Amino acid sequence: MSDDAQPLTGRTALVSGGGSGLGAAIARSLVSDGARVVITGRSELTLKETASRLGPDVVHAVCDVSRPDDVARLAESLADEEISVLVNNAGIAGPVAPLTEIEVQDWDEVFDVNVRGVFLMCRAFLPAMTARGTGDVVNIASVSGKRPLLRRTPYCASKMAVIGLTATLAGEVGPLGVTVNSLSPGPVSGPRMERNFRLEAERTGSSYAEAEETFVSRSALGRMVSEEEVGAAVSAMLRMPGLCGADIDLSAGMVAR
Template identity: 90%
Template sequence: MSRLTDPLAGRTALVSGGGSGLGAAITRSLLSDGARVVITGRNERALRDTASRLGPDVTHRVCDVSRPDEVASLAEGLAGEEISVLVNNAGIAGPVAPLTEISAEDWDEVFDVNVRGVFLMCRAFLPAMTERGAGDVVNIASVSGKRPLLRRTPYCASKMAVIGLTATLAGEVGPLGVTVNSLSPGPVSGPRMERNFRLEAERGGTSYAEAEEAFVSRSALGRMVGEEEVGAAVSAMLRMPGLCGADIDLSAGMVAR
């Protein structure tokens, strides 16, 4: 089978933050390409419900990716699986506030999940990939790591860190047969953006509709991207065997303006 046409047939992928939202959408796309998928996250009920809904080729494991002991336990529990695709999707939005009003605890929480989690998962699952001389890592970053997003400094800084981690790690493990890339979605329609628009409206004294329009109007296509588009983009990246050390924008043109 060609990597270009069947990039995941017979392979096992691990998706963090897989219980809902982008993680579930990515899982659906990987399944459609023939993969078995292990989803992980902190919410056991959400994971179980998603796995049950998506069928027998999805299993779930509870894991907080920011905790070294839990990631180590996850890796030990999956030692019998040949995880050849790792999608680091787990992330939190963090506070919406000026930097001077953000607590050190809130800042650390964002970096613990969004950056430390990527580090810990890569550290745990890369050795088996490099030993086999094959594997793929896709880190979910954000266009917010590359353009200003007011009152979101922890989130933006954490996503830029993921992009930097990706580029450097690709140089380390690419020669060993493992590709590492990042996908940077723009605003994705769904509950997280709805929360952000509500908070922006409250803080700015505007309506929800005005907060949404101010954000969406920055994109060339005048819209947000959908969760299924993000899932399809991950699958598309896995069809590109020469892609390594890249960061791909999926933003409906958010970066173009």
Template identity: 80%
Template sequence: MSGLTAPLAGRNALVTGGGSGLGRAVTGALLADGAHVVITGRNEAALKETAAHLGPQVSYRVCDVSRPDDVEELARGLAGEEISILVNNAGIAGPVAPLTEITPQEWDEVFDVNVRGVFLMCRAFLPAMTARGAGDVINIASVSGKRPLLRRTSYCASKMAVIGLTTTLAGEVGPLGVTVNSLSPGPVSGPRMERNFRLEAERTGSTYAQAEQDFVGRSALGRMVTEAEVGEAVTAMLRMRGLCGADIDLSAGMVAR
């Protein structure tokens, strides 16, 4: 940003699930705005490759956000970093099946990562933010659950839980100087949606192209959003200083409220 101070210069951000996909895109957007970023995840090889690709302003720590011991160790290891931005992005898609065919173990796995992980990370990193009287938390939710998404009940329920967590937590820590918001992307082009289209084509006996078109045809723009657009939305939200307790849809018009 020639001649200008980068909006996030001097700030340290922590992005969960940062080794690939949305986490990698969010990390790139934070870097472009001047932040130093720590990425976490379970796949050390992916984290290492992402950090090497994005440059010296990115470091990584292996952490399973669903495990309290891992999160506590991460918080101790970053105690001197003054993390002022937390992006809870880690999540899993879970099963694609009718609710009656989902096992309790599959259900719990989705909630362990998608909801428990957000809880544990906020529990670990909010105290330092509230003590300083400043900080920003962005939880990556989803438009899933805001409109029917058949055979995805565990995922939809988990993402709606993240929205409920966000709005209530914002009321708890907003008076202490910390903002908490959620970003709800619509379908994001990439490997996860490609997997879903393949499964839907197999289930219905249609082609991949037909399954994709049936899905994206529901959006006002007739397309999915991109990973880069999600990253840009995160940094835009960080620049909106009056934003707190909000859930922002980014869905190419898939959901309109």
């Protein structure tokens, strides 16, 4: 395959939450574009199995991005790697409940992973990028950060925070040669949405199929997006050198302004 077909040849990408779901799909897309990829997550077994499936250009490292000591150890272990792409994908869905029924520790856990994790990873890996005068950061946000999603206040608030972090950080490091953007997927077919539909069906007394249809009917295309589409979108963003400070919707038309 030619270098034109593999635009990330010679670059190393770090993908948090890369052991499964969106992270694994993003890693797969980056590998197909020629990148060497490091995936991180909390489960050694899951990471190892995913890395072995994705091929020899994928290595793994255990890291809880919400823990400063974990992120510091990760950065130290990768000191000899030239990480030029950072994809902050690690995130959790959090509780499905009215705000008044959400426990403080559940709220804090969502922000620790979804927002603090992005902060810690950027703080650890941006200095080397800015010193080289080149690099790309893609933060995985959500359309749920930009429109109401009832009974999901911690998740929605955390994703809006990621979008705000992205816009401001782009202004800080863009002049130093580093692009920072966010990708906001809509509902992605997979285990997380299946969990949400199940919980919503239990809450409302409806069937799983009814809960899914109510949600999916809001999209222009009448469907959710796939993990593979999210991976392809990250790759596409990295092919756009003029993209900086942007938030890209990938929602099958499920965005209400």
